Amino acid sequence: MKTPGRTDDVNLPDAARALGRTRIEIVPRDASSVFVYWEVANLADDAAETPQATFDIDIRRESDDESGASFETQSRLDGQIVEVPAGERYYATLALRTGEGRRQLTRSSTLAGTMASVDEGQFVTVTAGDDGLETSDPQQPAGTSVRWDWKGTDSSNR
Amino acid sequence: MGAISLILHAHLPAVAGTPVEFWFHEALLGCYLPLTEVLRRARGPARLTLSISPPLIDMLTDAELLVRARAYIAAHCALAEQARAPELSRAAEAVARRSRAMLALFDELDGDLLTIWRDVRDAGRVELGTCAGTHAILPLLHTVDFRRMHIEHACERFAEHFGSRPRFMWLPECGFAPGVDALLNEAGVWATVVEARAFGEATVPPLHGKYAPVITENVAAFARDPESSARVWSGETGYPGDAAYREFHRDAGYDSPEDAVPDFIVDGERIPSAVKLWRVTGHDVSLDAKEPWDPDLASHTAARHADHFLRTIAADLGAASEEIGRPAHLCCAFDAELFGHWWYEGPTFLEEVLARSAEHEVDLVTPSDYLAAGPSLQVSRPAISTWGANGDFSWWVDESTTWIIPLLHTAEDRWLDARRRDGQSASLAEAARELMSAQASDWPFAIRGVRYAGLARRQIAQHVIAFDRLLSGRAGS
Numbered sequence: 001m002k003t004p005g006r007t008d009d010v011n012l013p014d015a016a017r018a019l020g021r022t023r024i025e026i027v028p029r030d031a032s033s034v035f036v037y038w039e040v041a042n043l044a045d046d047a048a049e050t051p052q053a054t055f056d057i058d059i060r061r062e063s064d065d066e067s068g069a070s071f072e073t074q075s076r077l078d079g080q081i082v083e084v085p086a087g088e089r090y091y092a093t094l095a096l097r098t099g100e101g102r103r104q105l106t107r108s109s110t111l112a113g114t115m116a117s118v119d120e121g122q123f124v125t126v127t128a129g130d131d132g133l134e135t136s137d138p139q140q141p142a143g144t145s146v147r148w149d150w151k152g153t154d155s156s157n158r
Numbered sequence: 159m160g161a162i163s164l165i166l167h168a169h170l171p172a173v174a175g176t177p178v179e180f181w182f183h184e185a186l187l188g189c190y191l192p193l194t195e196v197l198r199r200a201r202g203p204a205r206l207t208l209s210i211s212p213p214l215i216d217m218l219t220d221a222e223l224l225v226r227a228r229a230y231i232a233a234h235c236a237l238a239e240q241a242r243a244p245e246l247s248r249a250a251e252a253v254a255r256r257s258r259a260m261l262a263l264f265d266e267l268d269g270d271l272l273t274i275w276r277d278v279r280d281a282g283r284v285e286l287g288t289c290a291g292t293h294a295i296l297p298l299l300h301t302v303d304f305r306r307m308h309i310e311h312a313c314e315r316f317a318e319h320f321g322s323r324p325r326f327m328w329l330p331e332c333g334f335a336p337g338v339d340a341l342l343n344e345a346g347v348w349a350t351v352v353e354a355r356a357f358g359e360a361t362v363p364p365l366h367g368k369y370a371p372v373i374t375e376n377v378a379a380f381a382r383d384p385e386s387s388a389r390v391w392s393g394e395t396g397y398p399g400d401a402a403y404r405e406f407h408r409d410a411g412y413d414s415p416e417d418a419v420p421d422f423i424v425d426g427e428r429i430p431s432a433v434k435l436w437r438v439t440g441h442d443v444s445l446d447a448k449e450p451w452d453p454d455l456a457s458h459t460a461a462r463h464a465d466h467f468l469r470t471i472a473a474d475l476g477a478a479s480e481e482i483g484r485p486a487h488l489c490c491a492f493d494a495e496l497f498g499h500w501w502y503e504g505p506t507f508l509e510e511v512l513a514r515s516a517e518h519e520v521d522l523v524t525p526s527d528y529l530a531a532g533p534s535l536q537v538s539r540p541a542i543s544t545w546g547a548n549g550d551f552s553w554w555v556d557e558s559t560t561w562i563i564p565l566l567h568t569a570e571d572r573w574l575d576a577r578r579r580d581g582q583s584a585s586l587a588e589a590a591r592e593l594m595s596a597q598a599s600d601w602p603f604a605i606r607g608v609r610y611a612g613l614a615r616r617q618i619a620q621h622v623i624a625f626d627r628l629l630s631g632r633a634g635s
Contacts, residue, residue, distance in 0.1 A: 012565070016622050019568045027563055028297060028335070028542060030550035037564040079564055081557065121362045123536050126373060128529040133348045133376045141365050141536065146482050148367030150358030150384070 018077055024094040026059065026108045031086040034059065034111060037079025038094050043105070045096065054097040055105075057082075062089040062110050072097065160369075160475030160486040161521035163380060163528065164511070165351060166193070167328045168494035169211035169293055171600035174223045176617070178610060180429045182217050183230035187432055188499035190218075191260040194271055196509045197278045204512045204522035205282070208275065208494065209328040211289040212315045213598070215272065219319070224269040231261050233421035237411060238433045245450045249435040250410075252453035257432075272319045279320065285524035287326030287349075288316040294597035295554060297335035297542060300567035303574060305338065308594060309345045325349060326525050330599050331554070332356075332382065332491075332545035339375035339539070349378045349525035351491050355549030356540030357381040364538045369478045369486040371528070372538040378529055379540050380489035386471060390492060390507075393500075394441065397467075397507065402452065402459040404502040405436045408445045434502070460503040464510030468518040475520065487528060558611075559602040562618060569593050569625055576629055589628035596621035 024038040040055060058070040059082055068084040084090055092108040124135035168190070173179050197206070210218075217223055238254035267274055279286045290296060291308025299305050309327065316324045327347040329338065334352045342350060349371070356379070357364050357372070364372050364381075371380040393399045411422045411431025422431045436448035437456070471488065478486035497504030515522045546553040555563070573593060577586060596618050604614035 012619055012622055016565060016569065016626055019571050021571075025300070025564070025567060027555060028551050029555040030548060030552040033552075035555050035560050035563060037560075037567075039564075079560055081555070081560065119537050120539060121537065123534045124373060125532060126378065126529055126535050127532055128348065128526065132343065132346055133373070133378065133529065135373060135376065135535075135537075137534075138537075139534070145363075145365045146367040146369055146478060148358075148369075150354045150367065 022094065022105050024057070024092045024106055024108045026090060026092045026111050028111055029081060033081050033083045034090060035079060035081050036092050036108075038077075038092075040076040040094070040096075040105070043096075056093075056095040056097055056102055058093045058095070059084050059090050060093060061085075062091060159472055159519035159521075160479050160488070161523045161528065162386075162471055162475070162488045162490050163207060163525055164508075164522055165207040165209065165326075165328075165380075165489065165491040165525075166494035166497070167209045167211075167289060167491065168193075168214055169209075169289055169330075170214050170217065170495070171293070171598055171604075172213045172216065172595060172617075174217055174220055176613060177425055177427070178613060179223070179226070180230065180424065182223065183227045184430060184432050185495050185499050186227050186264075187231050187234060187257065187260055188502070189495045189497060189504075190271055191263050192256075192498045192505040193494065193508075194267075194274055195259075195263060196505050196512070197284055198274070199509065200278075200283045200512050202513070202516060204515045205284060205524050205527065206508075206512070206522070207285045207287060207326060207524045209287040209289050209326065210272075210275070210316075211293055211328075211330075212312050213292055215288075215315050215319060218271055221269075228261070228264060228269065230421065231257065231264065234432050235261055237414075237419065237422075237431050242435070246435045249451040249453065250433075252451075253433060253435065276320050285326060285526050286316075286320055287324045287328060288312045289328040290330055292594045292598045293330040293600060294594065295331050295333035295544065295551070295599045296329060296338050296341075297333050297544075298551065298554065298563065298599075299597065300570040301574065302337070302341070304570050304594070304597070306341055306344070307590060308597075309341055309347070311594065313345050313347075332543070333551075333599075334379070334540055334544075335542040336539055339377045339379070343376045347377060348529060349380065351382055351489055352379045352540045353543045353545045353549045354381050354384045356543040357538075359541035359543070360538050361541075362536075362538050364536050366482045366484075366486075366536070368488065369475075369482055370484070370533070371487070371489070371525075371535060372540070373535040374537070374539045378525065378535060380487075380491075380525060381540075382491045382545065383488045385474070386467070386488060386490045387492065389467065389470070390490070391496065397463040398496070398501040398504070399438060399441065400459055400463070401438050401440055402455045403438050404434055404451045404456060405438050405445070405448050406434065406500060406502075408434060408436045408448055410435050456503050457506055460506040461510050464507050464514060465518075467507075467511060468515060468520055472518045472520050484534075487523075553606060554599060554602045556602070556606055559605050562602055565618075565622065566593065566597055569596070569622065572629060573625075585628045585631070589625050592621045592625040592628065596625070 027035040059068045069082045091110045095102040095104045122138045125137045127134045235257045242250045291311050296305045313323045326349045332353045368381040371378040409430045410433040437451040439449045475486045543549045601614040604610040
């Protein structure tokens with residue numbers, strides 16, 4: 001992956017590329033991969049400041065804190081697409097590898113996936129009013145579910 | 159029998175003043191003016207839903223751009239009226255006749271489509287909505303603050319021109335993630351569209367599948383029907399690929415010497431004239447072997463396809479209604495530009511669908527119509543998804559485009575730091591607008607498409623550079 005901000009034919013200001021903070025973020029991509037990017041900056045740590053400092057990137061499952069994918073890098077400002085097992089919510093950690101082991105520097109927020117909403121599943125009566133939609137009369141589902149192949153035809157526009 | 163919502167999402171990237179400004183001129187001539195004519199002529203209870211993105215609103219209210227657009231349309235008409243080989247004369251006459259009518263409509267409206275769309279909305283023929291912000295994919299933004307800003311910007315622009323805040327909001331690329339629903343609700347929006355996958359992978363898959371919307375954070379989410387979408391959208395298996403329809407990719411302007419088409423040369427490069435005189439003929443037929451377009455055959459084919467569309471929909475709704483024990487509903491959502499720009503006969507198809515839906519016992523309702531009836535909806539939070547390939551984000555998060563993400567995320571953080579430190583200001587607000595313009599999904603889409611990749615990269619860079627100058631207090635330098 002190219003260094004964030006570098007393009008083939010434009011020059012972006014240096015300040016656009018870095019935040020000046022140690023961070024790691026994870027971005028949704030598809031059923032089996034995510035995009036993760038990181039920055040290492042302003043660490044008051046002799047080990048971190050050596051040019052050979054090595055950093056560990058770990059994509060972890062929220063459900064059991066197990067690692068879905070991991071790799072090491074010496075790059076302090078970069079990102080890459082990482083394959084992870086599907087169907088889970090993930091977060092990423094950035095750690096410094098030292099002579100004594102690993103020291104976590106930061107972690108990302110959890111990638112938004114599928115989150116249950118309150119009272120999910122029940123039916124409510126919807127009323128459209130001046131202040132928006134209102135719901136009332138919650139009921140448990142009745143009747144049979146419809147047979148529907150939602151994967152059906154690929155009608156994607158992209 | 160049941161009902162459908164036919165939802166058109168009208169959007170173009172902000173291309174005024176760029177080498178691809180002709181995208182706007184083409185869309186105005188091919189889609190927005192004919193769509194206006196369809197809406198004005200519509201009678202009866204069938205109603206469409208039209209979402210207009212803020213970048214398109216900006217261009218439709220850009221007086222100088224509209225002057226240039228009119229000049230393009232006039233030049234197009236002149237080219238269409240030029241003498242042709244006998245086998246092309248019928249096609250050329252039909253194109254010229256329709257385009258002259260669109261030019262006359264433009265002049266009648268003084269180029270002001272938004273006012274006429276407001277009028278047809280007030281006459282009850284259409285529900286108008288808008289699209290979040292500058293067409294950024296909300297789940298790919300870094301912060302809730304900027305997701306909220308895009309939604310609020312859209313609501314404000316809409317209210318400016320249509321007198322009230324929208325109840326329906328299109329999500330760019332149907333990009334949904336948990337939390338977006340709460341932001342829509344916060345803004346007063348009560349309906350949106352998600353991709354079918356969003357229902358299929360919900361934690362509690364909706365009992366009625368795609369045949370009823372669900373309610374999430376007091377927002378009704380309608381799932382786009384993949385089957386009817388493919389029938390209308392696909393150039394290979396759908397209606398637009400029919401041999402009778404006008405071929406999009408062969409443009410008569412390219413057959414003329416350059417000195418004969420000066421209006422279609424921009425920065426030394428040819429641009430399309432939109433004078434297209436050949437029909438699809440067959441998928442295996444090369445462009446230079448296409449047969450002349452027959453306007454009468456095409457018109458009859460559009461009517462036949464509208465009938466087929468309604469019959470198929472009616473059968474689907476009938477079977478589903480029986481299965482789920484209540485009237486079924488389908489959401490048929492498309493890019494508006496399909497109708498008239500990509501598919502020349504699309505407006506004819508739309509007009510036939512509107513006129514004949516009642517005889518097929520298919521009600522055409524808007525999302526607000528559906529909700530006004532006080533339906534019983536299931537509480538279900540759709541899954542994270544888009545309407546891209548496989549319902550995911552891979553089209554925009556690709557090896558060629560991942561550099562954009564940390565660049566723009568960093569800018570969000572810098573902007574928020576500046577607001578916390580210095581408070582709100584005019585330059586900070588302008589910086590936010592520059593960043594939001596850089597966040598449009600159109601740019602990574604164009605980079606993936608390769609042909610306009612350089613332009614897209616430059617657009618991102620220009621907005622980021624302007625953002626940086628504003629944030630650094632060096633505006634104008």
